[in-house]
Amino acid sequence: MAFSIALTVTRYRPEREAVPTFQTYDIPFRKDWVVLDGLNHIKDTLDGSLSFRWSCRMGVCGSCGMKVNGTPTLTCAAFLSDYLPGPVRVEPLDYFPVVRDLVVDLSDFMRKLKRVKPWIIRDHEKPPAEGEYLQTPEQLDTYKPFSMCINCMLCYSACPIYGLEPSFIGPAAIALAQRYNMDSRDQGAAERLKILSEHDGIWQCTFVGECTKVCPKHVDPAGAIQQYKLTSATRWVMSLLLPWSAR
Amino acid sequence: MSAGPHYTLYHPRWHRRRVSVWWWLQKRSYTWFVLRELTSVFVAFVAMVYLWQLRALAQGPDAYAQFLARLRTPFFLTLDTVAFLFVLFHAITWFNLTPKAIVVRARGKRVPDWVIVGSNYAAWLVASAVVALVLLRG
């Protein structure tokens, strides 16, 4: 049974260094601790200047995403016992600018998310007096996995295309667009198609598949993107063959 | 940060990491991905071999015999072995990834992945058997 484990953590203090460095801390090893507990221990007792994001500590808020030993992970779900004997390398998520230590700036994703219109689009809203929209369990099943996204950005950090081409709209944004496209209450598929068919939309994706591998909520963004490519291509063929059917 | 969005977008003190041109060697899954993509080169190679065969056929029986002889040289045998491995890799990864792109729903539920993958492999077997029969019967 180990008594302590080392965490090697990225430090970046823009007011005094130009590039990030590493700092190693020895923390007590507890078998029920996750990496986030380790980071909080460091901040509480060893070094109060360490900056990082976290919130729910139970895998539903998506705040604590970081690279642990090179893999994008939710630090609240990464048990220290899985990384014995250590040291455990904790770094900020790839492909986002680092603001400080382990904190990255996510505004690029926020802009892209807004672009895909992640809300129910309808031609006419049903007035409340007419009652609620009805949806069968099978209809829910078609988009439910895509609705589980917690915007943790692990998929963006795993996607090499996003790293090479920062304008790529990215896995989570497309998965969330699909969540609404496939919702039986939504009528905005044509609007989203225009946005996603742009140069930096779905066609940039080359199906590396890393996004699905790291997703903690089993959203399968890679699947969402490939399915959308097929839908988009089918619609394109239909628009060629039947140009009068405006969708 | 009370400044407007344009200022925060180009904040000079945020650290932006450059992606190395060797990015695909830094993680094993990335390397396998690039190898998978490079199978397309060998796919094109097979198409070119057949194009070459067509040209030889057009030029007559001597040219065709020369074509067959060329394929017996160690250079082409080695190249064809390597190409065969890559084409197999393409086929296996292609079939395994199909269920991600093609979602079939039956009776309200999604058909499980192994059914789609299995049908792909079954089709592969049938197609290969038909082609082999045609080419071996002469």
Add this chain to the structure above:
Amino acid sequence: MERITPLLWLLFSTGGTVAALLLPVHLFLTGLAFPLGWFDAPSYESVVRLMARPLVRLYLFVIIALPLFHWAHRFRYTLYDGLQLKHLTALIAILCYGAAVLGTAVTAYLLWTI
């Protein structure tokens, strides 16, 4: 370019499926089994006889042209992403798809005239 991307992707996908289903057995026979003498390669006469049928010519067109377009689309992205040749994106696209179109044209010509 953007407007025909769905077409290029469809060519890539059908090409990939054709390549996956049919090319392994073809390469095994033509590239390994026949040259190594495991089986007898079809004679010139039997091949000519086979090619008399238009369906066979169509089949040959499919197994040459579609894999070429599969290569063109995939290789274009591999160069663009793998070697980070973003500044050459137009040139790469023209070379890749151009080569596929050229190969397809030559194949069509040969299959028409043999």
